[in-house]
Amino acid sequence: MGISSESGFTADAHEATDEKVLRAHVDSLFRQPATLIPGGEFTGAAAACFAGMIAGSTALLLCGALILVSGAIRWGVQIYYQRQEAPLASEADVASWMRAYSILSWTSSGMVGLFGWLGTLTDITGVQLLAACVVLAATATTGRSGAEPRLVLGQCALLLFPLAAAWLVMQDTVFAVLALLAIAYFALQFRIARSIHDLTFGSLAAAARTTALVERLEQKNNQLEEQDALLRAQTLRFDAALSNMAQGLAMFDADLRMLVCNKRYIEVYGFDPDVIKPGVTLRDITEHFINRGNSNADPEVYYERQRMQLTRNEPLVFSRQLGDGRTIEVNYRPMQGGGYVVTTEDVTVQRQANDRIAHMASHDPLTDLINRAELPQRLGKALSDAESSGGELAVLCLDLDRFKGVNDSLGHPTGDALLQAVAGRLRKLVRPRDTVARLGGDEFVCIVGGLETRDNVAKLAARVIEALTRPFEVNGHNVQIGCSIGVAMAPHDGLDPDQLLRHADVALYRAKSEGRGRFVFFGPDMERVMRERRELEADLRAGVGRGEFELHYQPLVKVGTREVVGCEALMRWAHPTRGLMMPQDFIPLAEECGLIGPLGDWAIRHACNVATQWPDHIKIAVNVSPLQFRSDALLHTVVSALAQSGLDPVRLELEITEAVLLRDSEETLATLNKLRDLGVRIVMDDFGTGYSSLSYLRVFPFDKIKIDRSFVRDDAGRGDCHAIIEAVTNLATGLGMTTTVEGIESEEQMSAVLDRGCTEAQGYLFSHPLPIEELRGVLGQSDRRAA
Secondary structure (H helix, E strand, C coil): CHHHHHHCCCCHHHHCCCHHHHHHHHHHHCCCHHHHCCCHHHHHHHHHHHHHHHHCCHHHHHHHHHHHHHHHHHHHHHHHHHHCCCCCCCHHHHHHHHHHHHHHHHHHHHHHHHHHHHHHCCCCHHHHHHHHHHHHHHHHHHHHHCCCHHHHHHHHHHHHHHHHHHHHHCCCHHHHHHHHHHHHHHHHHHHHHHHHHHHHHHHHHHHHHHHHHHHHHHHHHHHHHHHHHHHHHHHHHHHHHHHHCCCEEEEECCCCEEEEECHHHHHHHCCCCCCCCCCCEHHHHHHHHHHHHHCCCCHHHHHHHHHHHHCCCCCEEEEEECCCCCEEEEEEEECCCCCEEEEEEECHHHHHHHHHHHHHHHECCCCCCECCCCHHHHHHHHHHHHHHHCCCEEEEEEEEECHHHHHHHHCHHHHHHHHHHHHHHHHHHCCCCCEEEEEECCEEEEEEECCCCHHHHHHHHHHHHHHHHCCEEECCEEECCEEEEEEEEECCCCCCHHHHHHHHHHHHHHHHHCCCCCEEECCHHHHHHHHHHHHHHHHHHHHHHHCCEEEEEEEEEECCCCCEEEEEEEEEEEECCCEEECHHHCHHHHHHCCCHHHHHHHHHHHHHHHHCCCCCCCEEEEECCHHHHHCCHHHHHHHHHHHHHCCCHHHEEEEECCHHHHCCHHHHHHHHHHHHHCCCEEEEEEECCCCCHHHHHHHCCCCEEEECHHHHHCCCCCHHHHHHHHHHHHHHHHCCCEEEECCCCCHHHHHHHHHCCCCEECCCCCCCCECHHHHHHHHHHHHHHHC
8 A cells, every 4th residue: 555655664564455455454554542551661761761860871871861851852743643533644644654653662662672782781780770671671562563463563672672682682591591592582572573464453343344345235225225216206296297297197017917007098988997907908908998889890800900900019099980080090009029018198188179160271260161272272173073974063253342331331230231141142152062152351162063054054053143242231231232243164264263263253354344243254345454453553653654654634614604614634644655645544453453542642733733823712623532531641742742832732632433432430530530620621422323312411510512514415305404503502512512513515505504503514625635835824814704
């Protein structure tokens, strides 16, 4: 060990001694300082001093003093050692203290041996005897160091050899024999020390090994206790996990015998817990499963099928329908060494939710019909079936007539209920194998196969129109609508789902343009018309960006003086290839494709800027589309146009039709009131052509009513037109409104209007709509006439 190499005094046997044994031996050397008192140090010091006084020898007195000093030092070192908390904390400490003890012991022995030499050489027999006794007594005390043979050997040599040498120097036979006996005693003492060493270190080593063994056993026991506690905790957690799992779990060995199962496994299947428990076989479980009414299969056949599947040693997942209608998902997983783990989960609610989600994804939430997303897939399957059977397939695109008026006037709840009623009638008109879908809004599609001839398809379309034309009783309202239908046939009109739907839609567009309430089959010429329409839409978008639009102005005159009191701004499109286009040729298209907003915004701003160049008494009238009221931008546009142009608000007239008031009447009335609060005049255009104009005269105070040209045109031949014009004029006068009659083209018509009390007139008799350059001349003539 390292201690041996540092001290230089430890025998080879010590190198094999456990460090704990050596530490215990060193500690024992310093633990009993009181044994030094009757030993060689203090007794030898007293004897040496006494001998020195008898013999009158200074050397003996000095020797006694040295023995005393040496003993005192040893005493102090041992006291210091005992006061240390951990004097032997390291291997180096053990070696250091062992070295200190050896040096001090040898020093003391040398001083006592010197006393033996000096006392023996005196002539005084008493001194010689005292010196010999002290040396022999000191030699006897070296036994306390017997566990360290070399330490004892050094002490005995320093004690006995000086005494033996003095005896030999005296040249006396008796003393020579004593010298030999001293040497023999030295050898005997060494052998005793070796025996004590072996016995002491053997006992200490055995004790150390026993202590180490006890410690290891205690450590092992603690580890086992910890592992046992951990195992118990894991067992509790495992039991808790099994008991609280949402899935049922069971484990089977290689012989298909149940090892363990949780409570949920029994609950999922509805098993009897007294029957299904650890130790039961898969065959017994299968029989119990069938007896509970979960299957009509033969138990043996059912069991063999399961066993064959499990013996493949592969994962297996499947769903199983139970007798009570629930659906469970079963998951088998093989285990190493044979056997398997099975988990079961009741997925009835999940499956129902998935089915509902799938249904919602493919069906319209309002009518429960197939929706737009699912329609191509259904149509594709129907086309495939028709192609396989060699039959024809009809695709009918339906659009409800007059639905928008119902929805706007009676409200969305009534409109939704009407759509549901329409869906119900359509379902009754087709067979269960056919498909009825709602594309959105008031658009529907029917996919019908097996009608064989075009005539049969025509008869079906006629029945659909007839069925949807009959009145509906919805939310206490008697509602009458109609429908227009476009029909495309496969394979004649295409075999691609998108192509067929597009062709049916083209035919529907033709049916609506021809007067509604009819059905039209797709024809090749319709594709050309739709292509031209798409081209016109593209040109319209480009024209808005390039600023190809302009305003023409048609004067409004005072009936009595024919003085121009205002102008109506009418939009024209200077198409680069088609020439100047009238509003009826592009305004409906602009409303359909969402361009009416920017066009209307431009018209209001441009008209206000132009009107600032006219005399202050001439007003400017601008038509506003119902679609512009669906946005909050209209009010901002008017305010901005008036501010930028500096036009007096009372000179701006906004002409609207009753269609504006049919949709979201509360919001629309709020916007109209805000415009009127600015000073802008609101005009009801085309009065008398709808069915609710009179009611809106009551709820909103219009500034002017414009009587439609149709009443003027028919006034000469029909008395009722005369009465209507007069009644409307009187009504407007009573409500504080002015009236303008449109479509005056002759002096006869002008005279009739004058007789009926109308305020203003407008028509070709006075002027056609003119560009701004030509209008200036008309305004100049009017000013001169007025002057």
